Amino acid sequence: MSDFREQALHYHSHPVPGKISVELTKPAETVQDLALAYSPGVAEPVREIAADPANAYKYTGKGNMVAVITNGTAILGLGNLGPLASKPVMEGKALLFKRFAGLDSIDIEVKHNTTEDFINTVANIADTFGGINLEDIKAPECFEIEKALIERCSIPVFHDDQHGTAIVTAAGMINALEVQGKEIEDAIIVCLGAGAAAVACMELLIKCGALREHIYMLDRKGVIHTRRDDLNEYKQLFANNTDKRTLQDVIADADVFVGVSGPNLLSPDDLKLMADRPVVFACSNPDPEISPVLAHGARDDLIMATGRSDYPNQVNNVLCFPFIFRGALDVRASKINDEMKIAAVDAIRSIAKEPVPAEVLKAAGVETLEFGAQYIIPKPMDPRLLPRIAKAVAQAAIDSGVAQIDMPENYME
Ligand SMILES: NC(=O)C1=CN([C@@H]2O[C@H](COP(=O)(O)OP(=O)(O)OC[C@H]3O[C@@H](n4cnc5c(N)ncnc54)[C@H](OP(=O)(O)O)[C@@H]3O)[C@@H](O)[C@H]2O)C=CC1
Ligand SMILES: CC(=O)C(=O)O
Numbered sequence: 521m522s523d524f525r526e527q528a529l530h531y532h533s534h535p536v537p538g539k540i541s542v543e544l545t546k547p548a549e550t551v552q553d554l555a556l557a558y559s560p561g562v563a564e565p566v567r568e569i570a571a572d573p574a575n576a577y578k579y580t581g582k583g584n585m586v587a588v589i590t591n592g593t594a595i596l597g598l599g600n601l602g603p604l605a606s607k608p609v610m611e612g613k614a615l616l617f618k619r620f621a622g623l624d625s626i627d628i629e630v631k632h633n634t635t636e637d638f639i640n641t642v643a644n645i646a647d648t649f650g651g652i653n654l655e656d657i658k659a660p661e662c663f664e665i666e667k668a669l670i671e672r673c674s675i676p677v678f679h680d681d682q683h684g685t686a687i688v689t690a691a692g693m694i695n696a697l698e699v700q701g702k703e704i705e706d707a708i709i710v711c712l713g714a715g716a717a718a719v720a721c722m723e724l725l726i727k728c729g730a731l732r733e734h735i736y737m738l739d740r741k742g743v744i745h746t747r748r749d750d751l752n753e754y755k756q757l758f759a760n761n762t763d764k765r766t767l768q769d770v771i772a773d774a775d776v777f778v779g780v781s782g783p784n785l786l787s788p789d790d791l792k793l794m795a796d797r798p799v800v801f802a803c804s805n806p807d808p809e810i811s812p813v814l815a816h817g818a819r820d821d822l823i824m825a826t827g828r829s830d831y832p833n834q835v836n837n838v839l840c841f842p843f844i845f846r847g848a849l850d851v852r853a854s855k856i857n858d859e860m861k862i863a864a865v866d867a868i869r870s871i872a873k874e875p876v877p878a879e880v881l882k883a884a885g886v887e888t889l890e891f892g893a894q895y896i897i898p899k900p901m902d903p904r905l906l907p908r909i910a911k912a913v914a915q916a917a918i919d920s921g922v923a924q925i926d927m928p929e930n931y932m933e
């Protein structure tokens with residue numbers, strides 16, 4: 521067993537199996553405690569909630585609880601390995617919710633036959649939670665699932681691989697292009713992958729100024745173009761009227777590569793074909809489309825990011841989902857809309873341009889970090905992410921009319 525593999529397995533199995541547990545928030549020691557916590561005392565909040573469902577936020581953990589729900593059909597870049605195998609990733613997301621945003625989170629892995637079954641299962645348990653983070657559900661089913669659940673649930677439903685990834689990608693991309701002296705409106709963009717992350721990343725980049733006709737998206741069959749007759753409705757939105765057919769055709773002179781596909785699909789020779797000062801986000805986890813070592817060996821004028829913690833520039837939805845849910849839940853937003861997503865993009869971008877606190881440098885194991893090619897986006901352990909993103913998102917929810925309560929007094933100050 522390799523050292524790292526052994527460490528990872530040991531981490532997950534010791535001192536107890538798994539990464540999360542439940543803790544109590546109230547005393548439960550005496551007869552009096554139990555009389556309040558359980559019978560007869562528990563009947564009082566039951567009656568209050570039956571009379572007004574909003575009281576669930578007052579008397580239960582609902583308002584601070586996010587469900588991480590999957591069917592295991594697109595586990596990271598490992599593919600469709602089924603619900604149970606996805607559990608370590610989902611517990612990982614729950615760990616991140618708690619560590620970075622103080623949100624309680626529970627993982628739910630759903631076995632199902634049809635997409636409708638999955639939607640019904642989630643819709644039927646939704647009221648238990650303050651929000652639902654859908655995770656690692658493959659395209660195209662993920663689009664229908666998210667849409668149906670947003671319609672059916674009164675709490676925020678957010679497919680992290682779509683929107684969390686898109687928010688972080690957009691923040692990192694705008695900053696990287698700025699460092700490279702390029703405008704997003706002019707950028708020729710290659711997106712390898714045409715699934716959940718790819719479609720959402722490209723749609724958000726377009727909202728941030730990229731031109732749809734400058735985007736070349738590829739799936740396993742190559743470039744998505746207007747003469748293909750095998751495209752689902754989501755891929756069709758990116759069908760480019762072009763004669764280019766292969767990755768090599770489209771990467772020549774491209775300014776940007778976004779990989780949300782699988783491991784080792786971009787070669788150093790492909791990279792050499794790109795325009796001067798390119799931006800390369802190889803975001804597949806755990807193994808990127810090209811390793812930073814190979815990429816930097818191929819050329820020295822690129823900005824490189826991956827989804828991993830062990831290289832500079834981690835473009836990973838962990839920079840978004842804990843904080844966007846914190847802000848959404850704290851003003852009881854009924855949904856997470858585009859205004860809230862753009863507010864999160866702007867908040868993430870701006871933090872990267874400010875001096876980095878000493879504790880972040882220490883946690884990152886580096887002497888300095890300064891906005892530039894090696895630091896386009898904040899580190900996940902940056903304590904400014906929580907107050908800045910959550911507050912910006914909460915404010916955007918209020919301004920766009922989806923918040924159900926006011927901003928809490930002195931929020932995040
Ligand atoms: N860094 C981050 O924060 C995140 C990274 N990701 C990564 O993005 C990847 C995709 O995730 P997600 O969108 O959820 O998964 P999906 O299953 O929804 O989409 C996968 C897409 O990748 C394409 N693909 C797979 N292999 C190849 C290949 N050899 N050549 C071209 N295209 C290929 C598929 O093509 P086809 O349509 O033909 O099947 C599909 O369009 C994963 O590696 C994941 O780890 C995802 C979310 C967040
Ligand atoms: C980071 C993440 O959500 C993924 O790779 O699927």
Ligand SMILES: [Mg+2]
Pocket residue numbers: 596655656680681
């Ligand atoms: Mg994921």
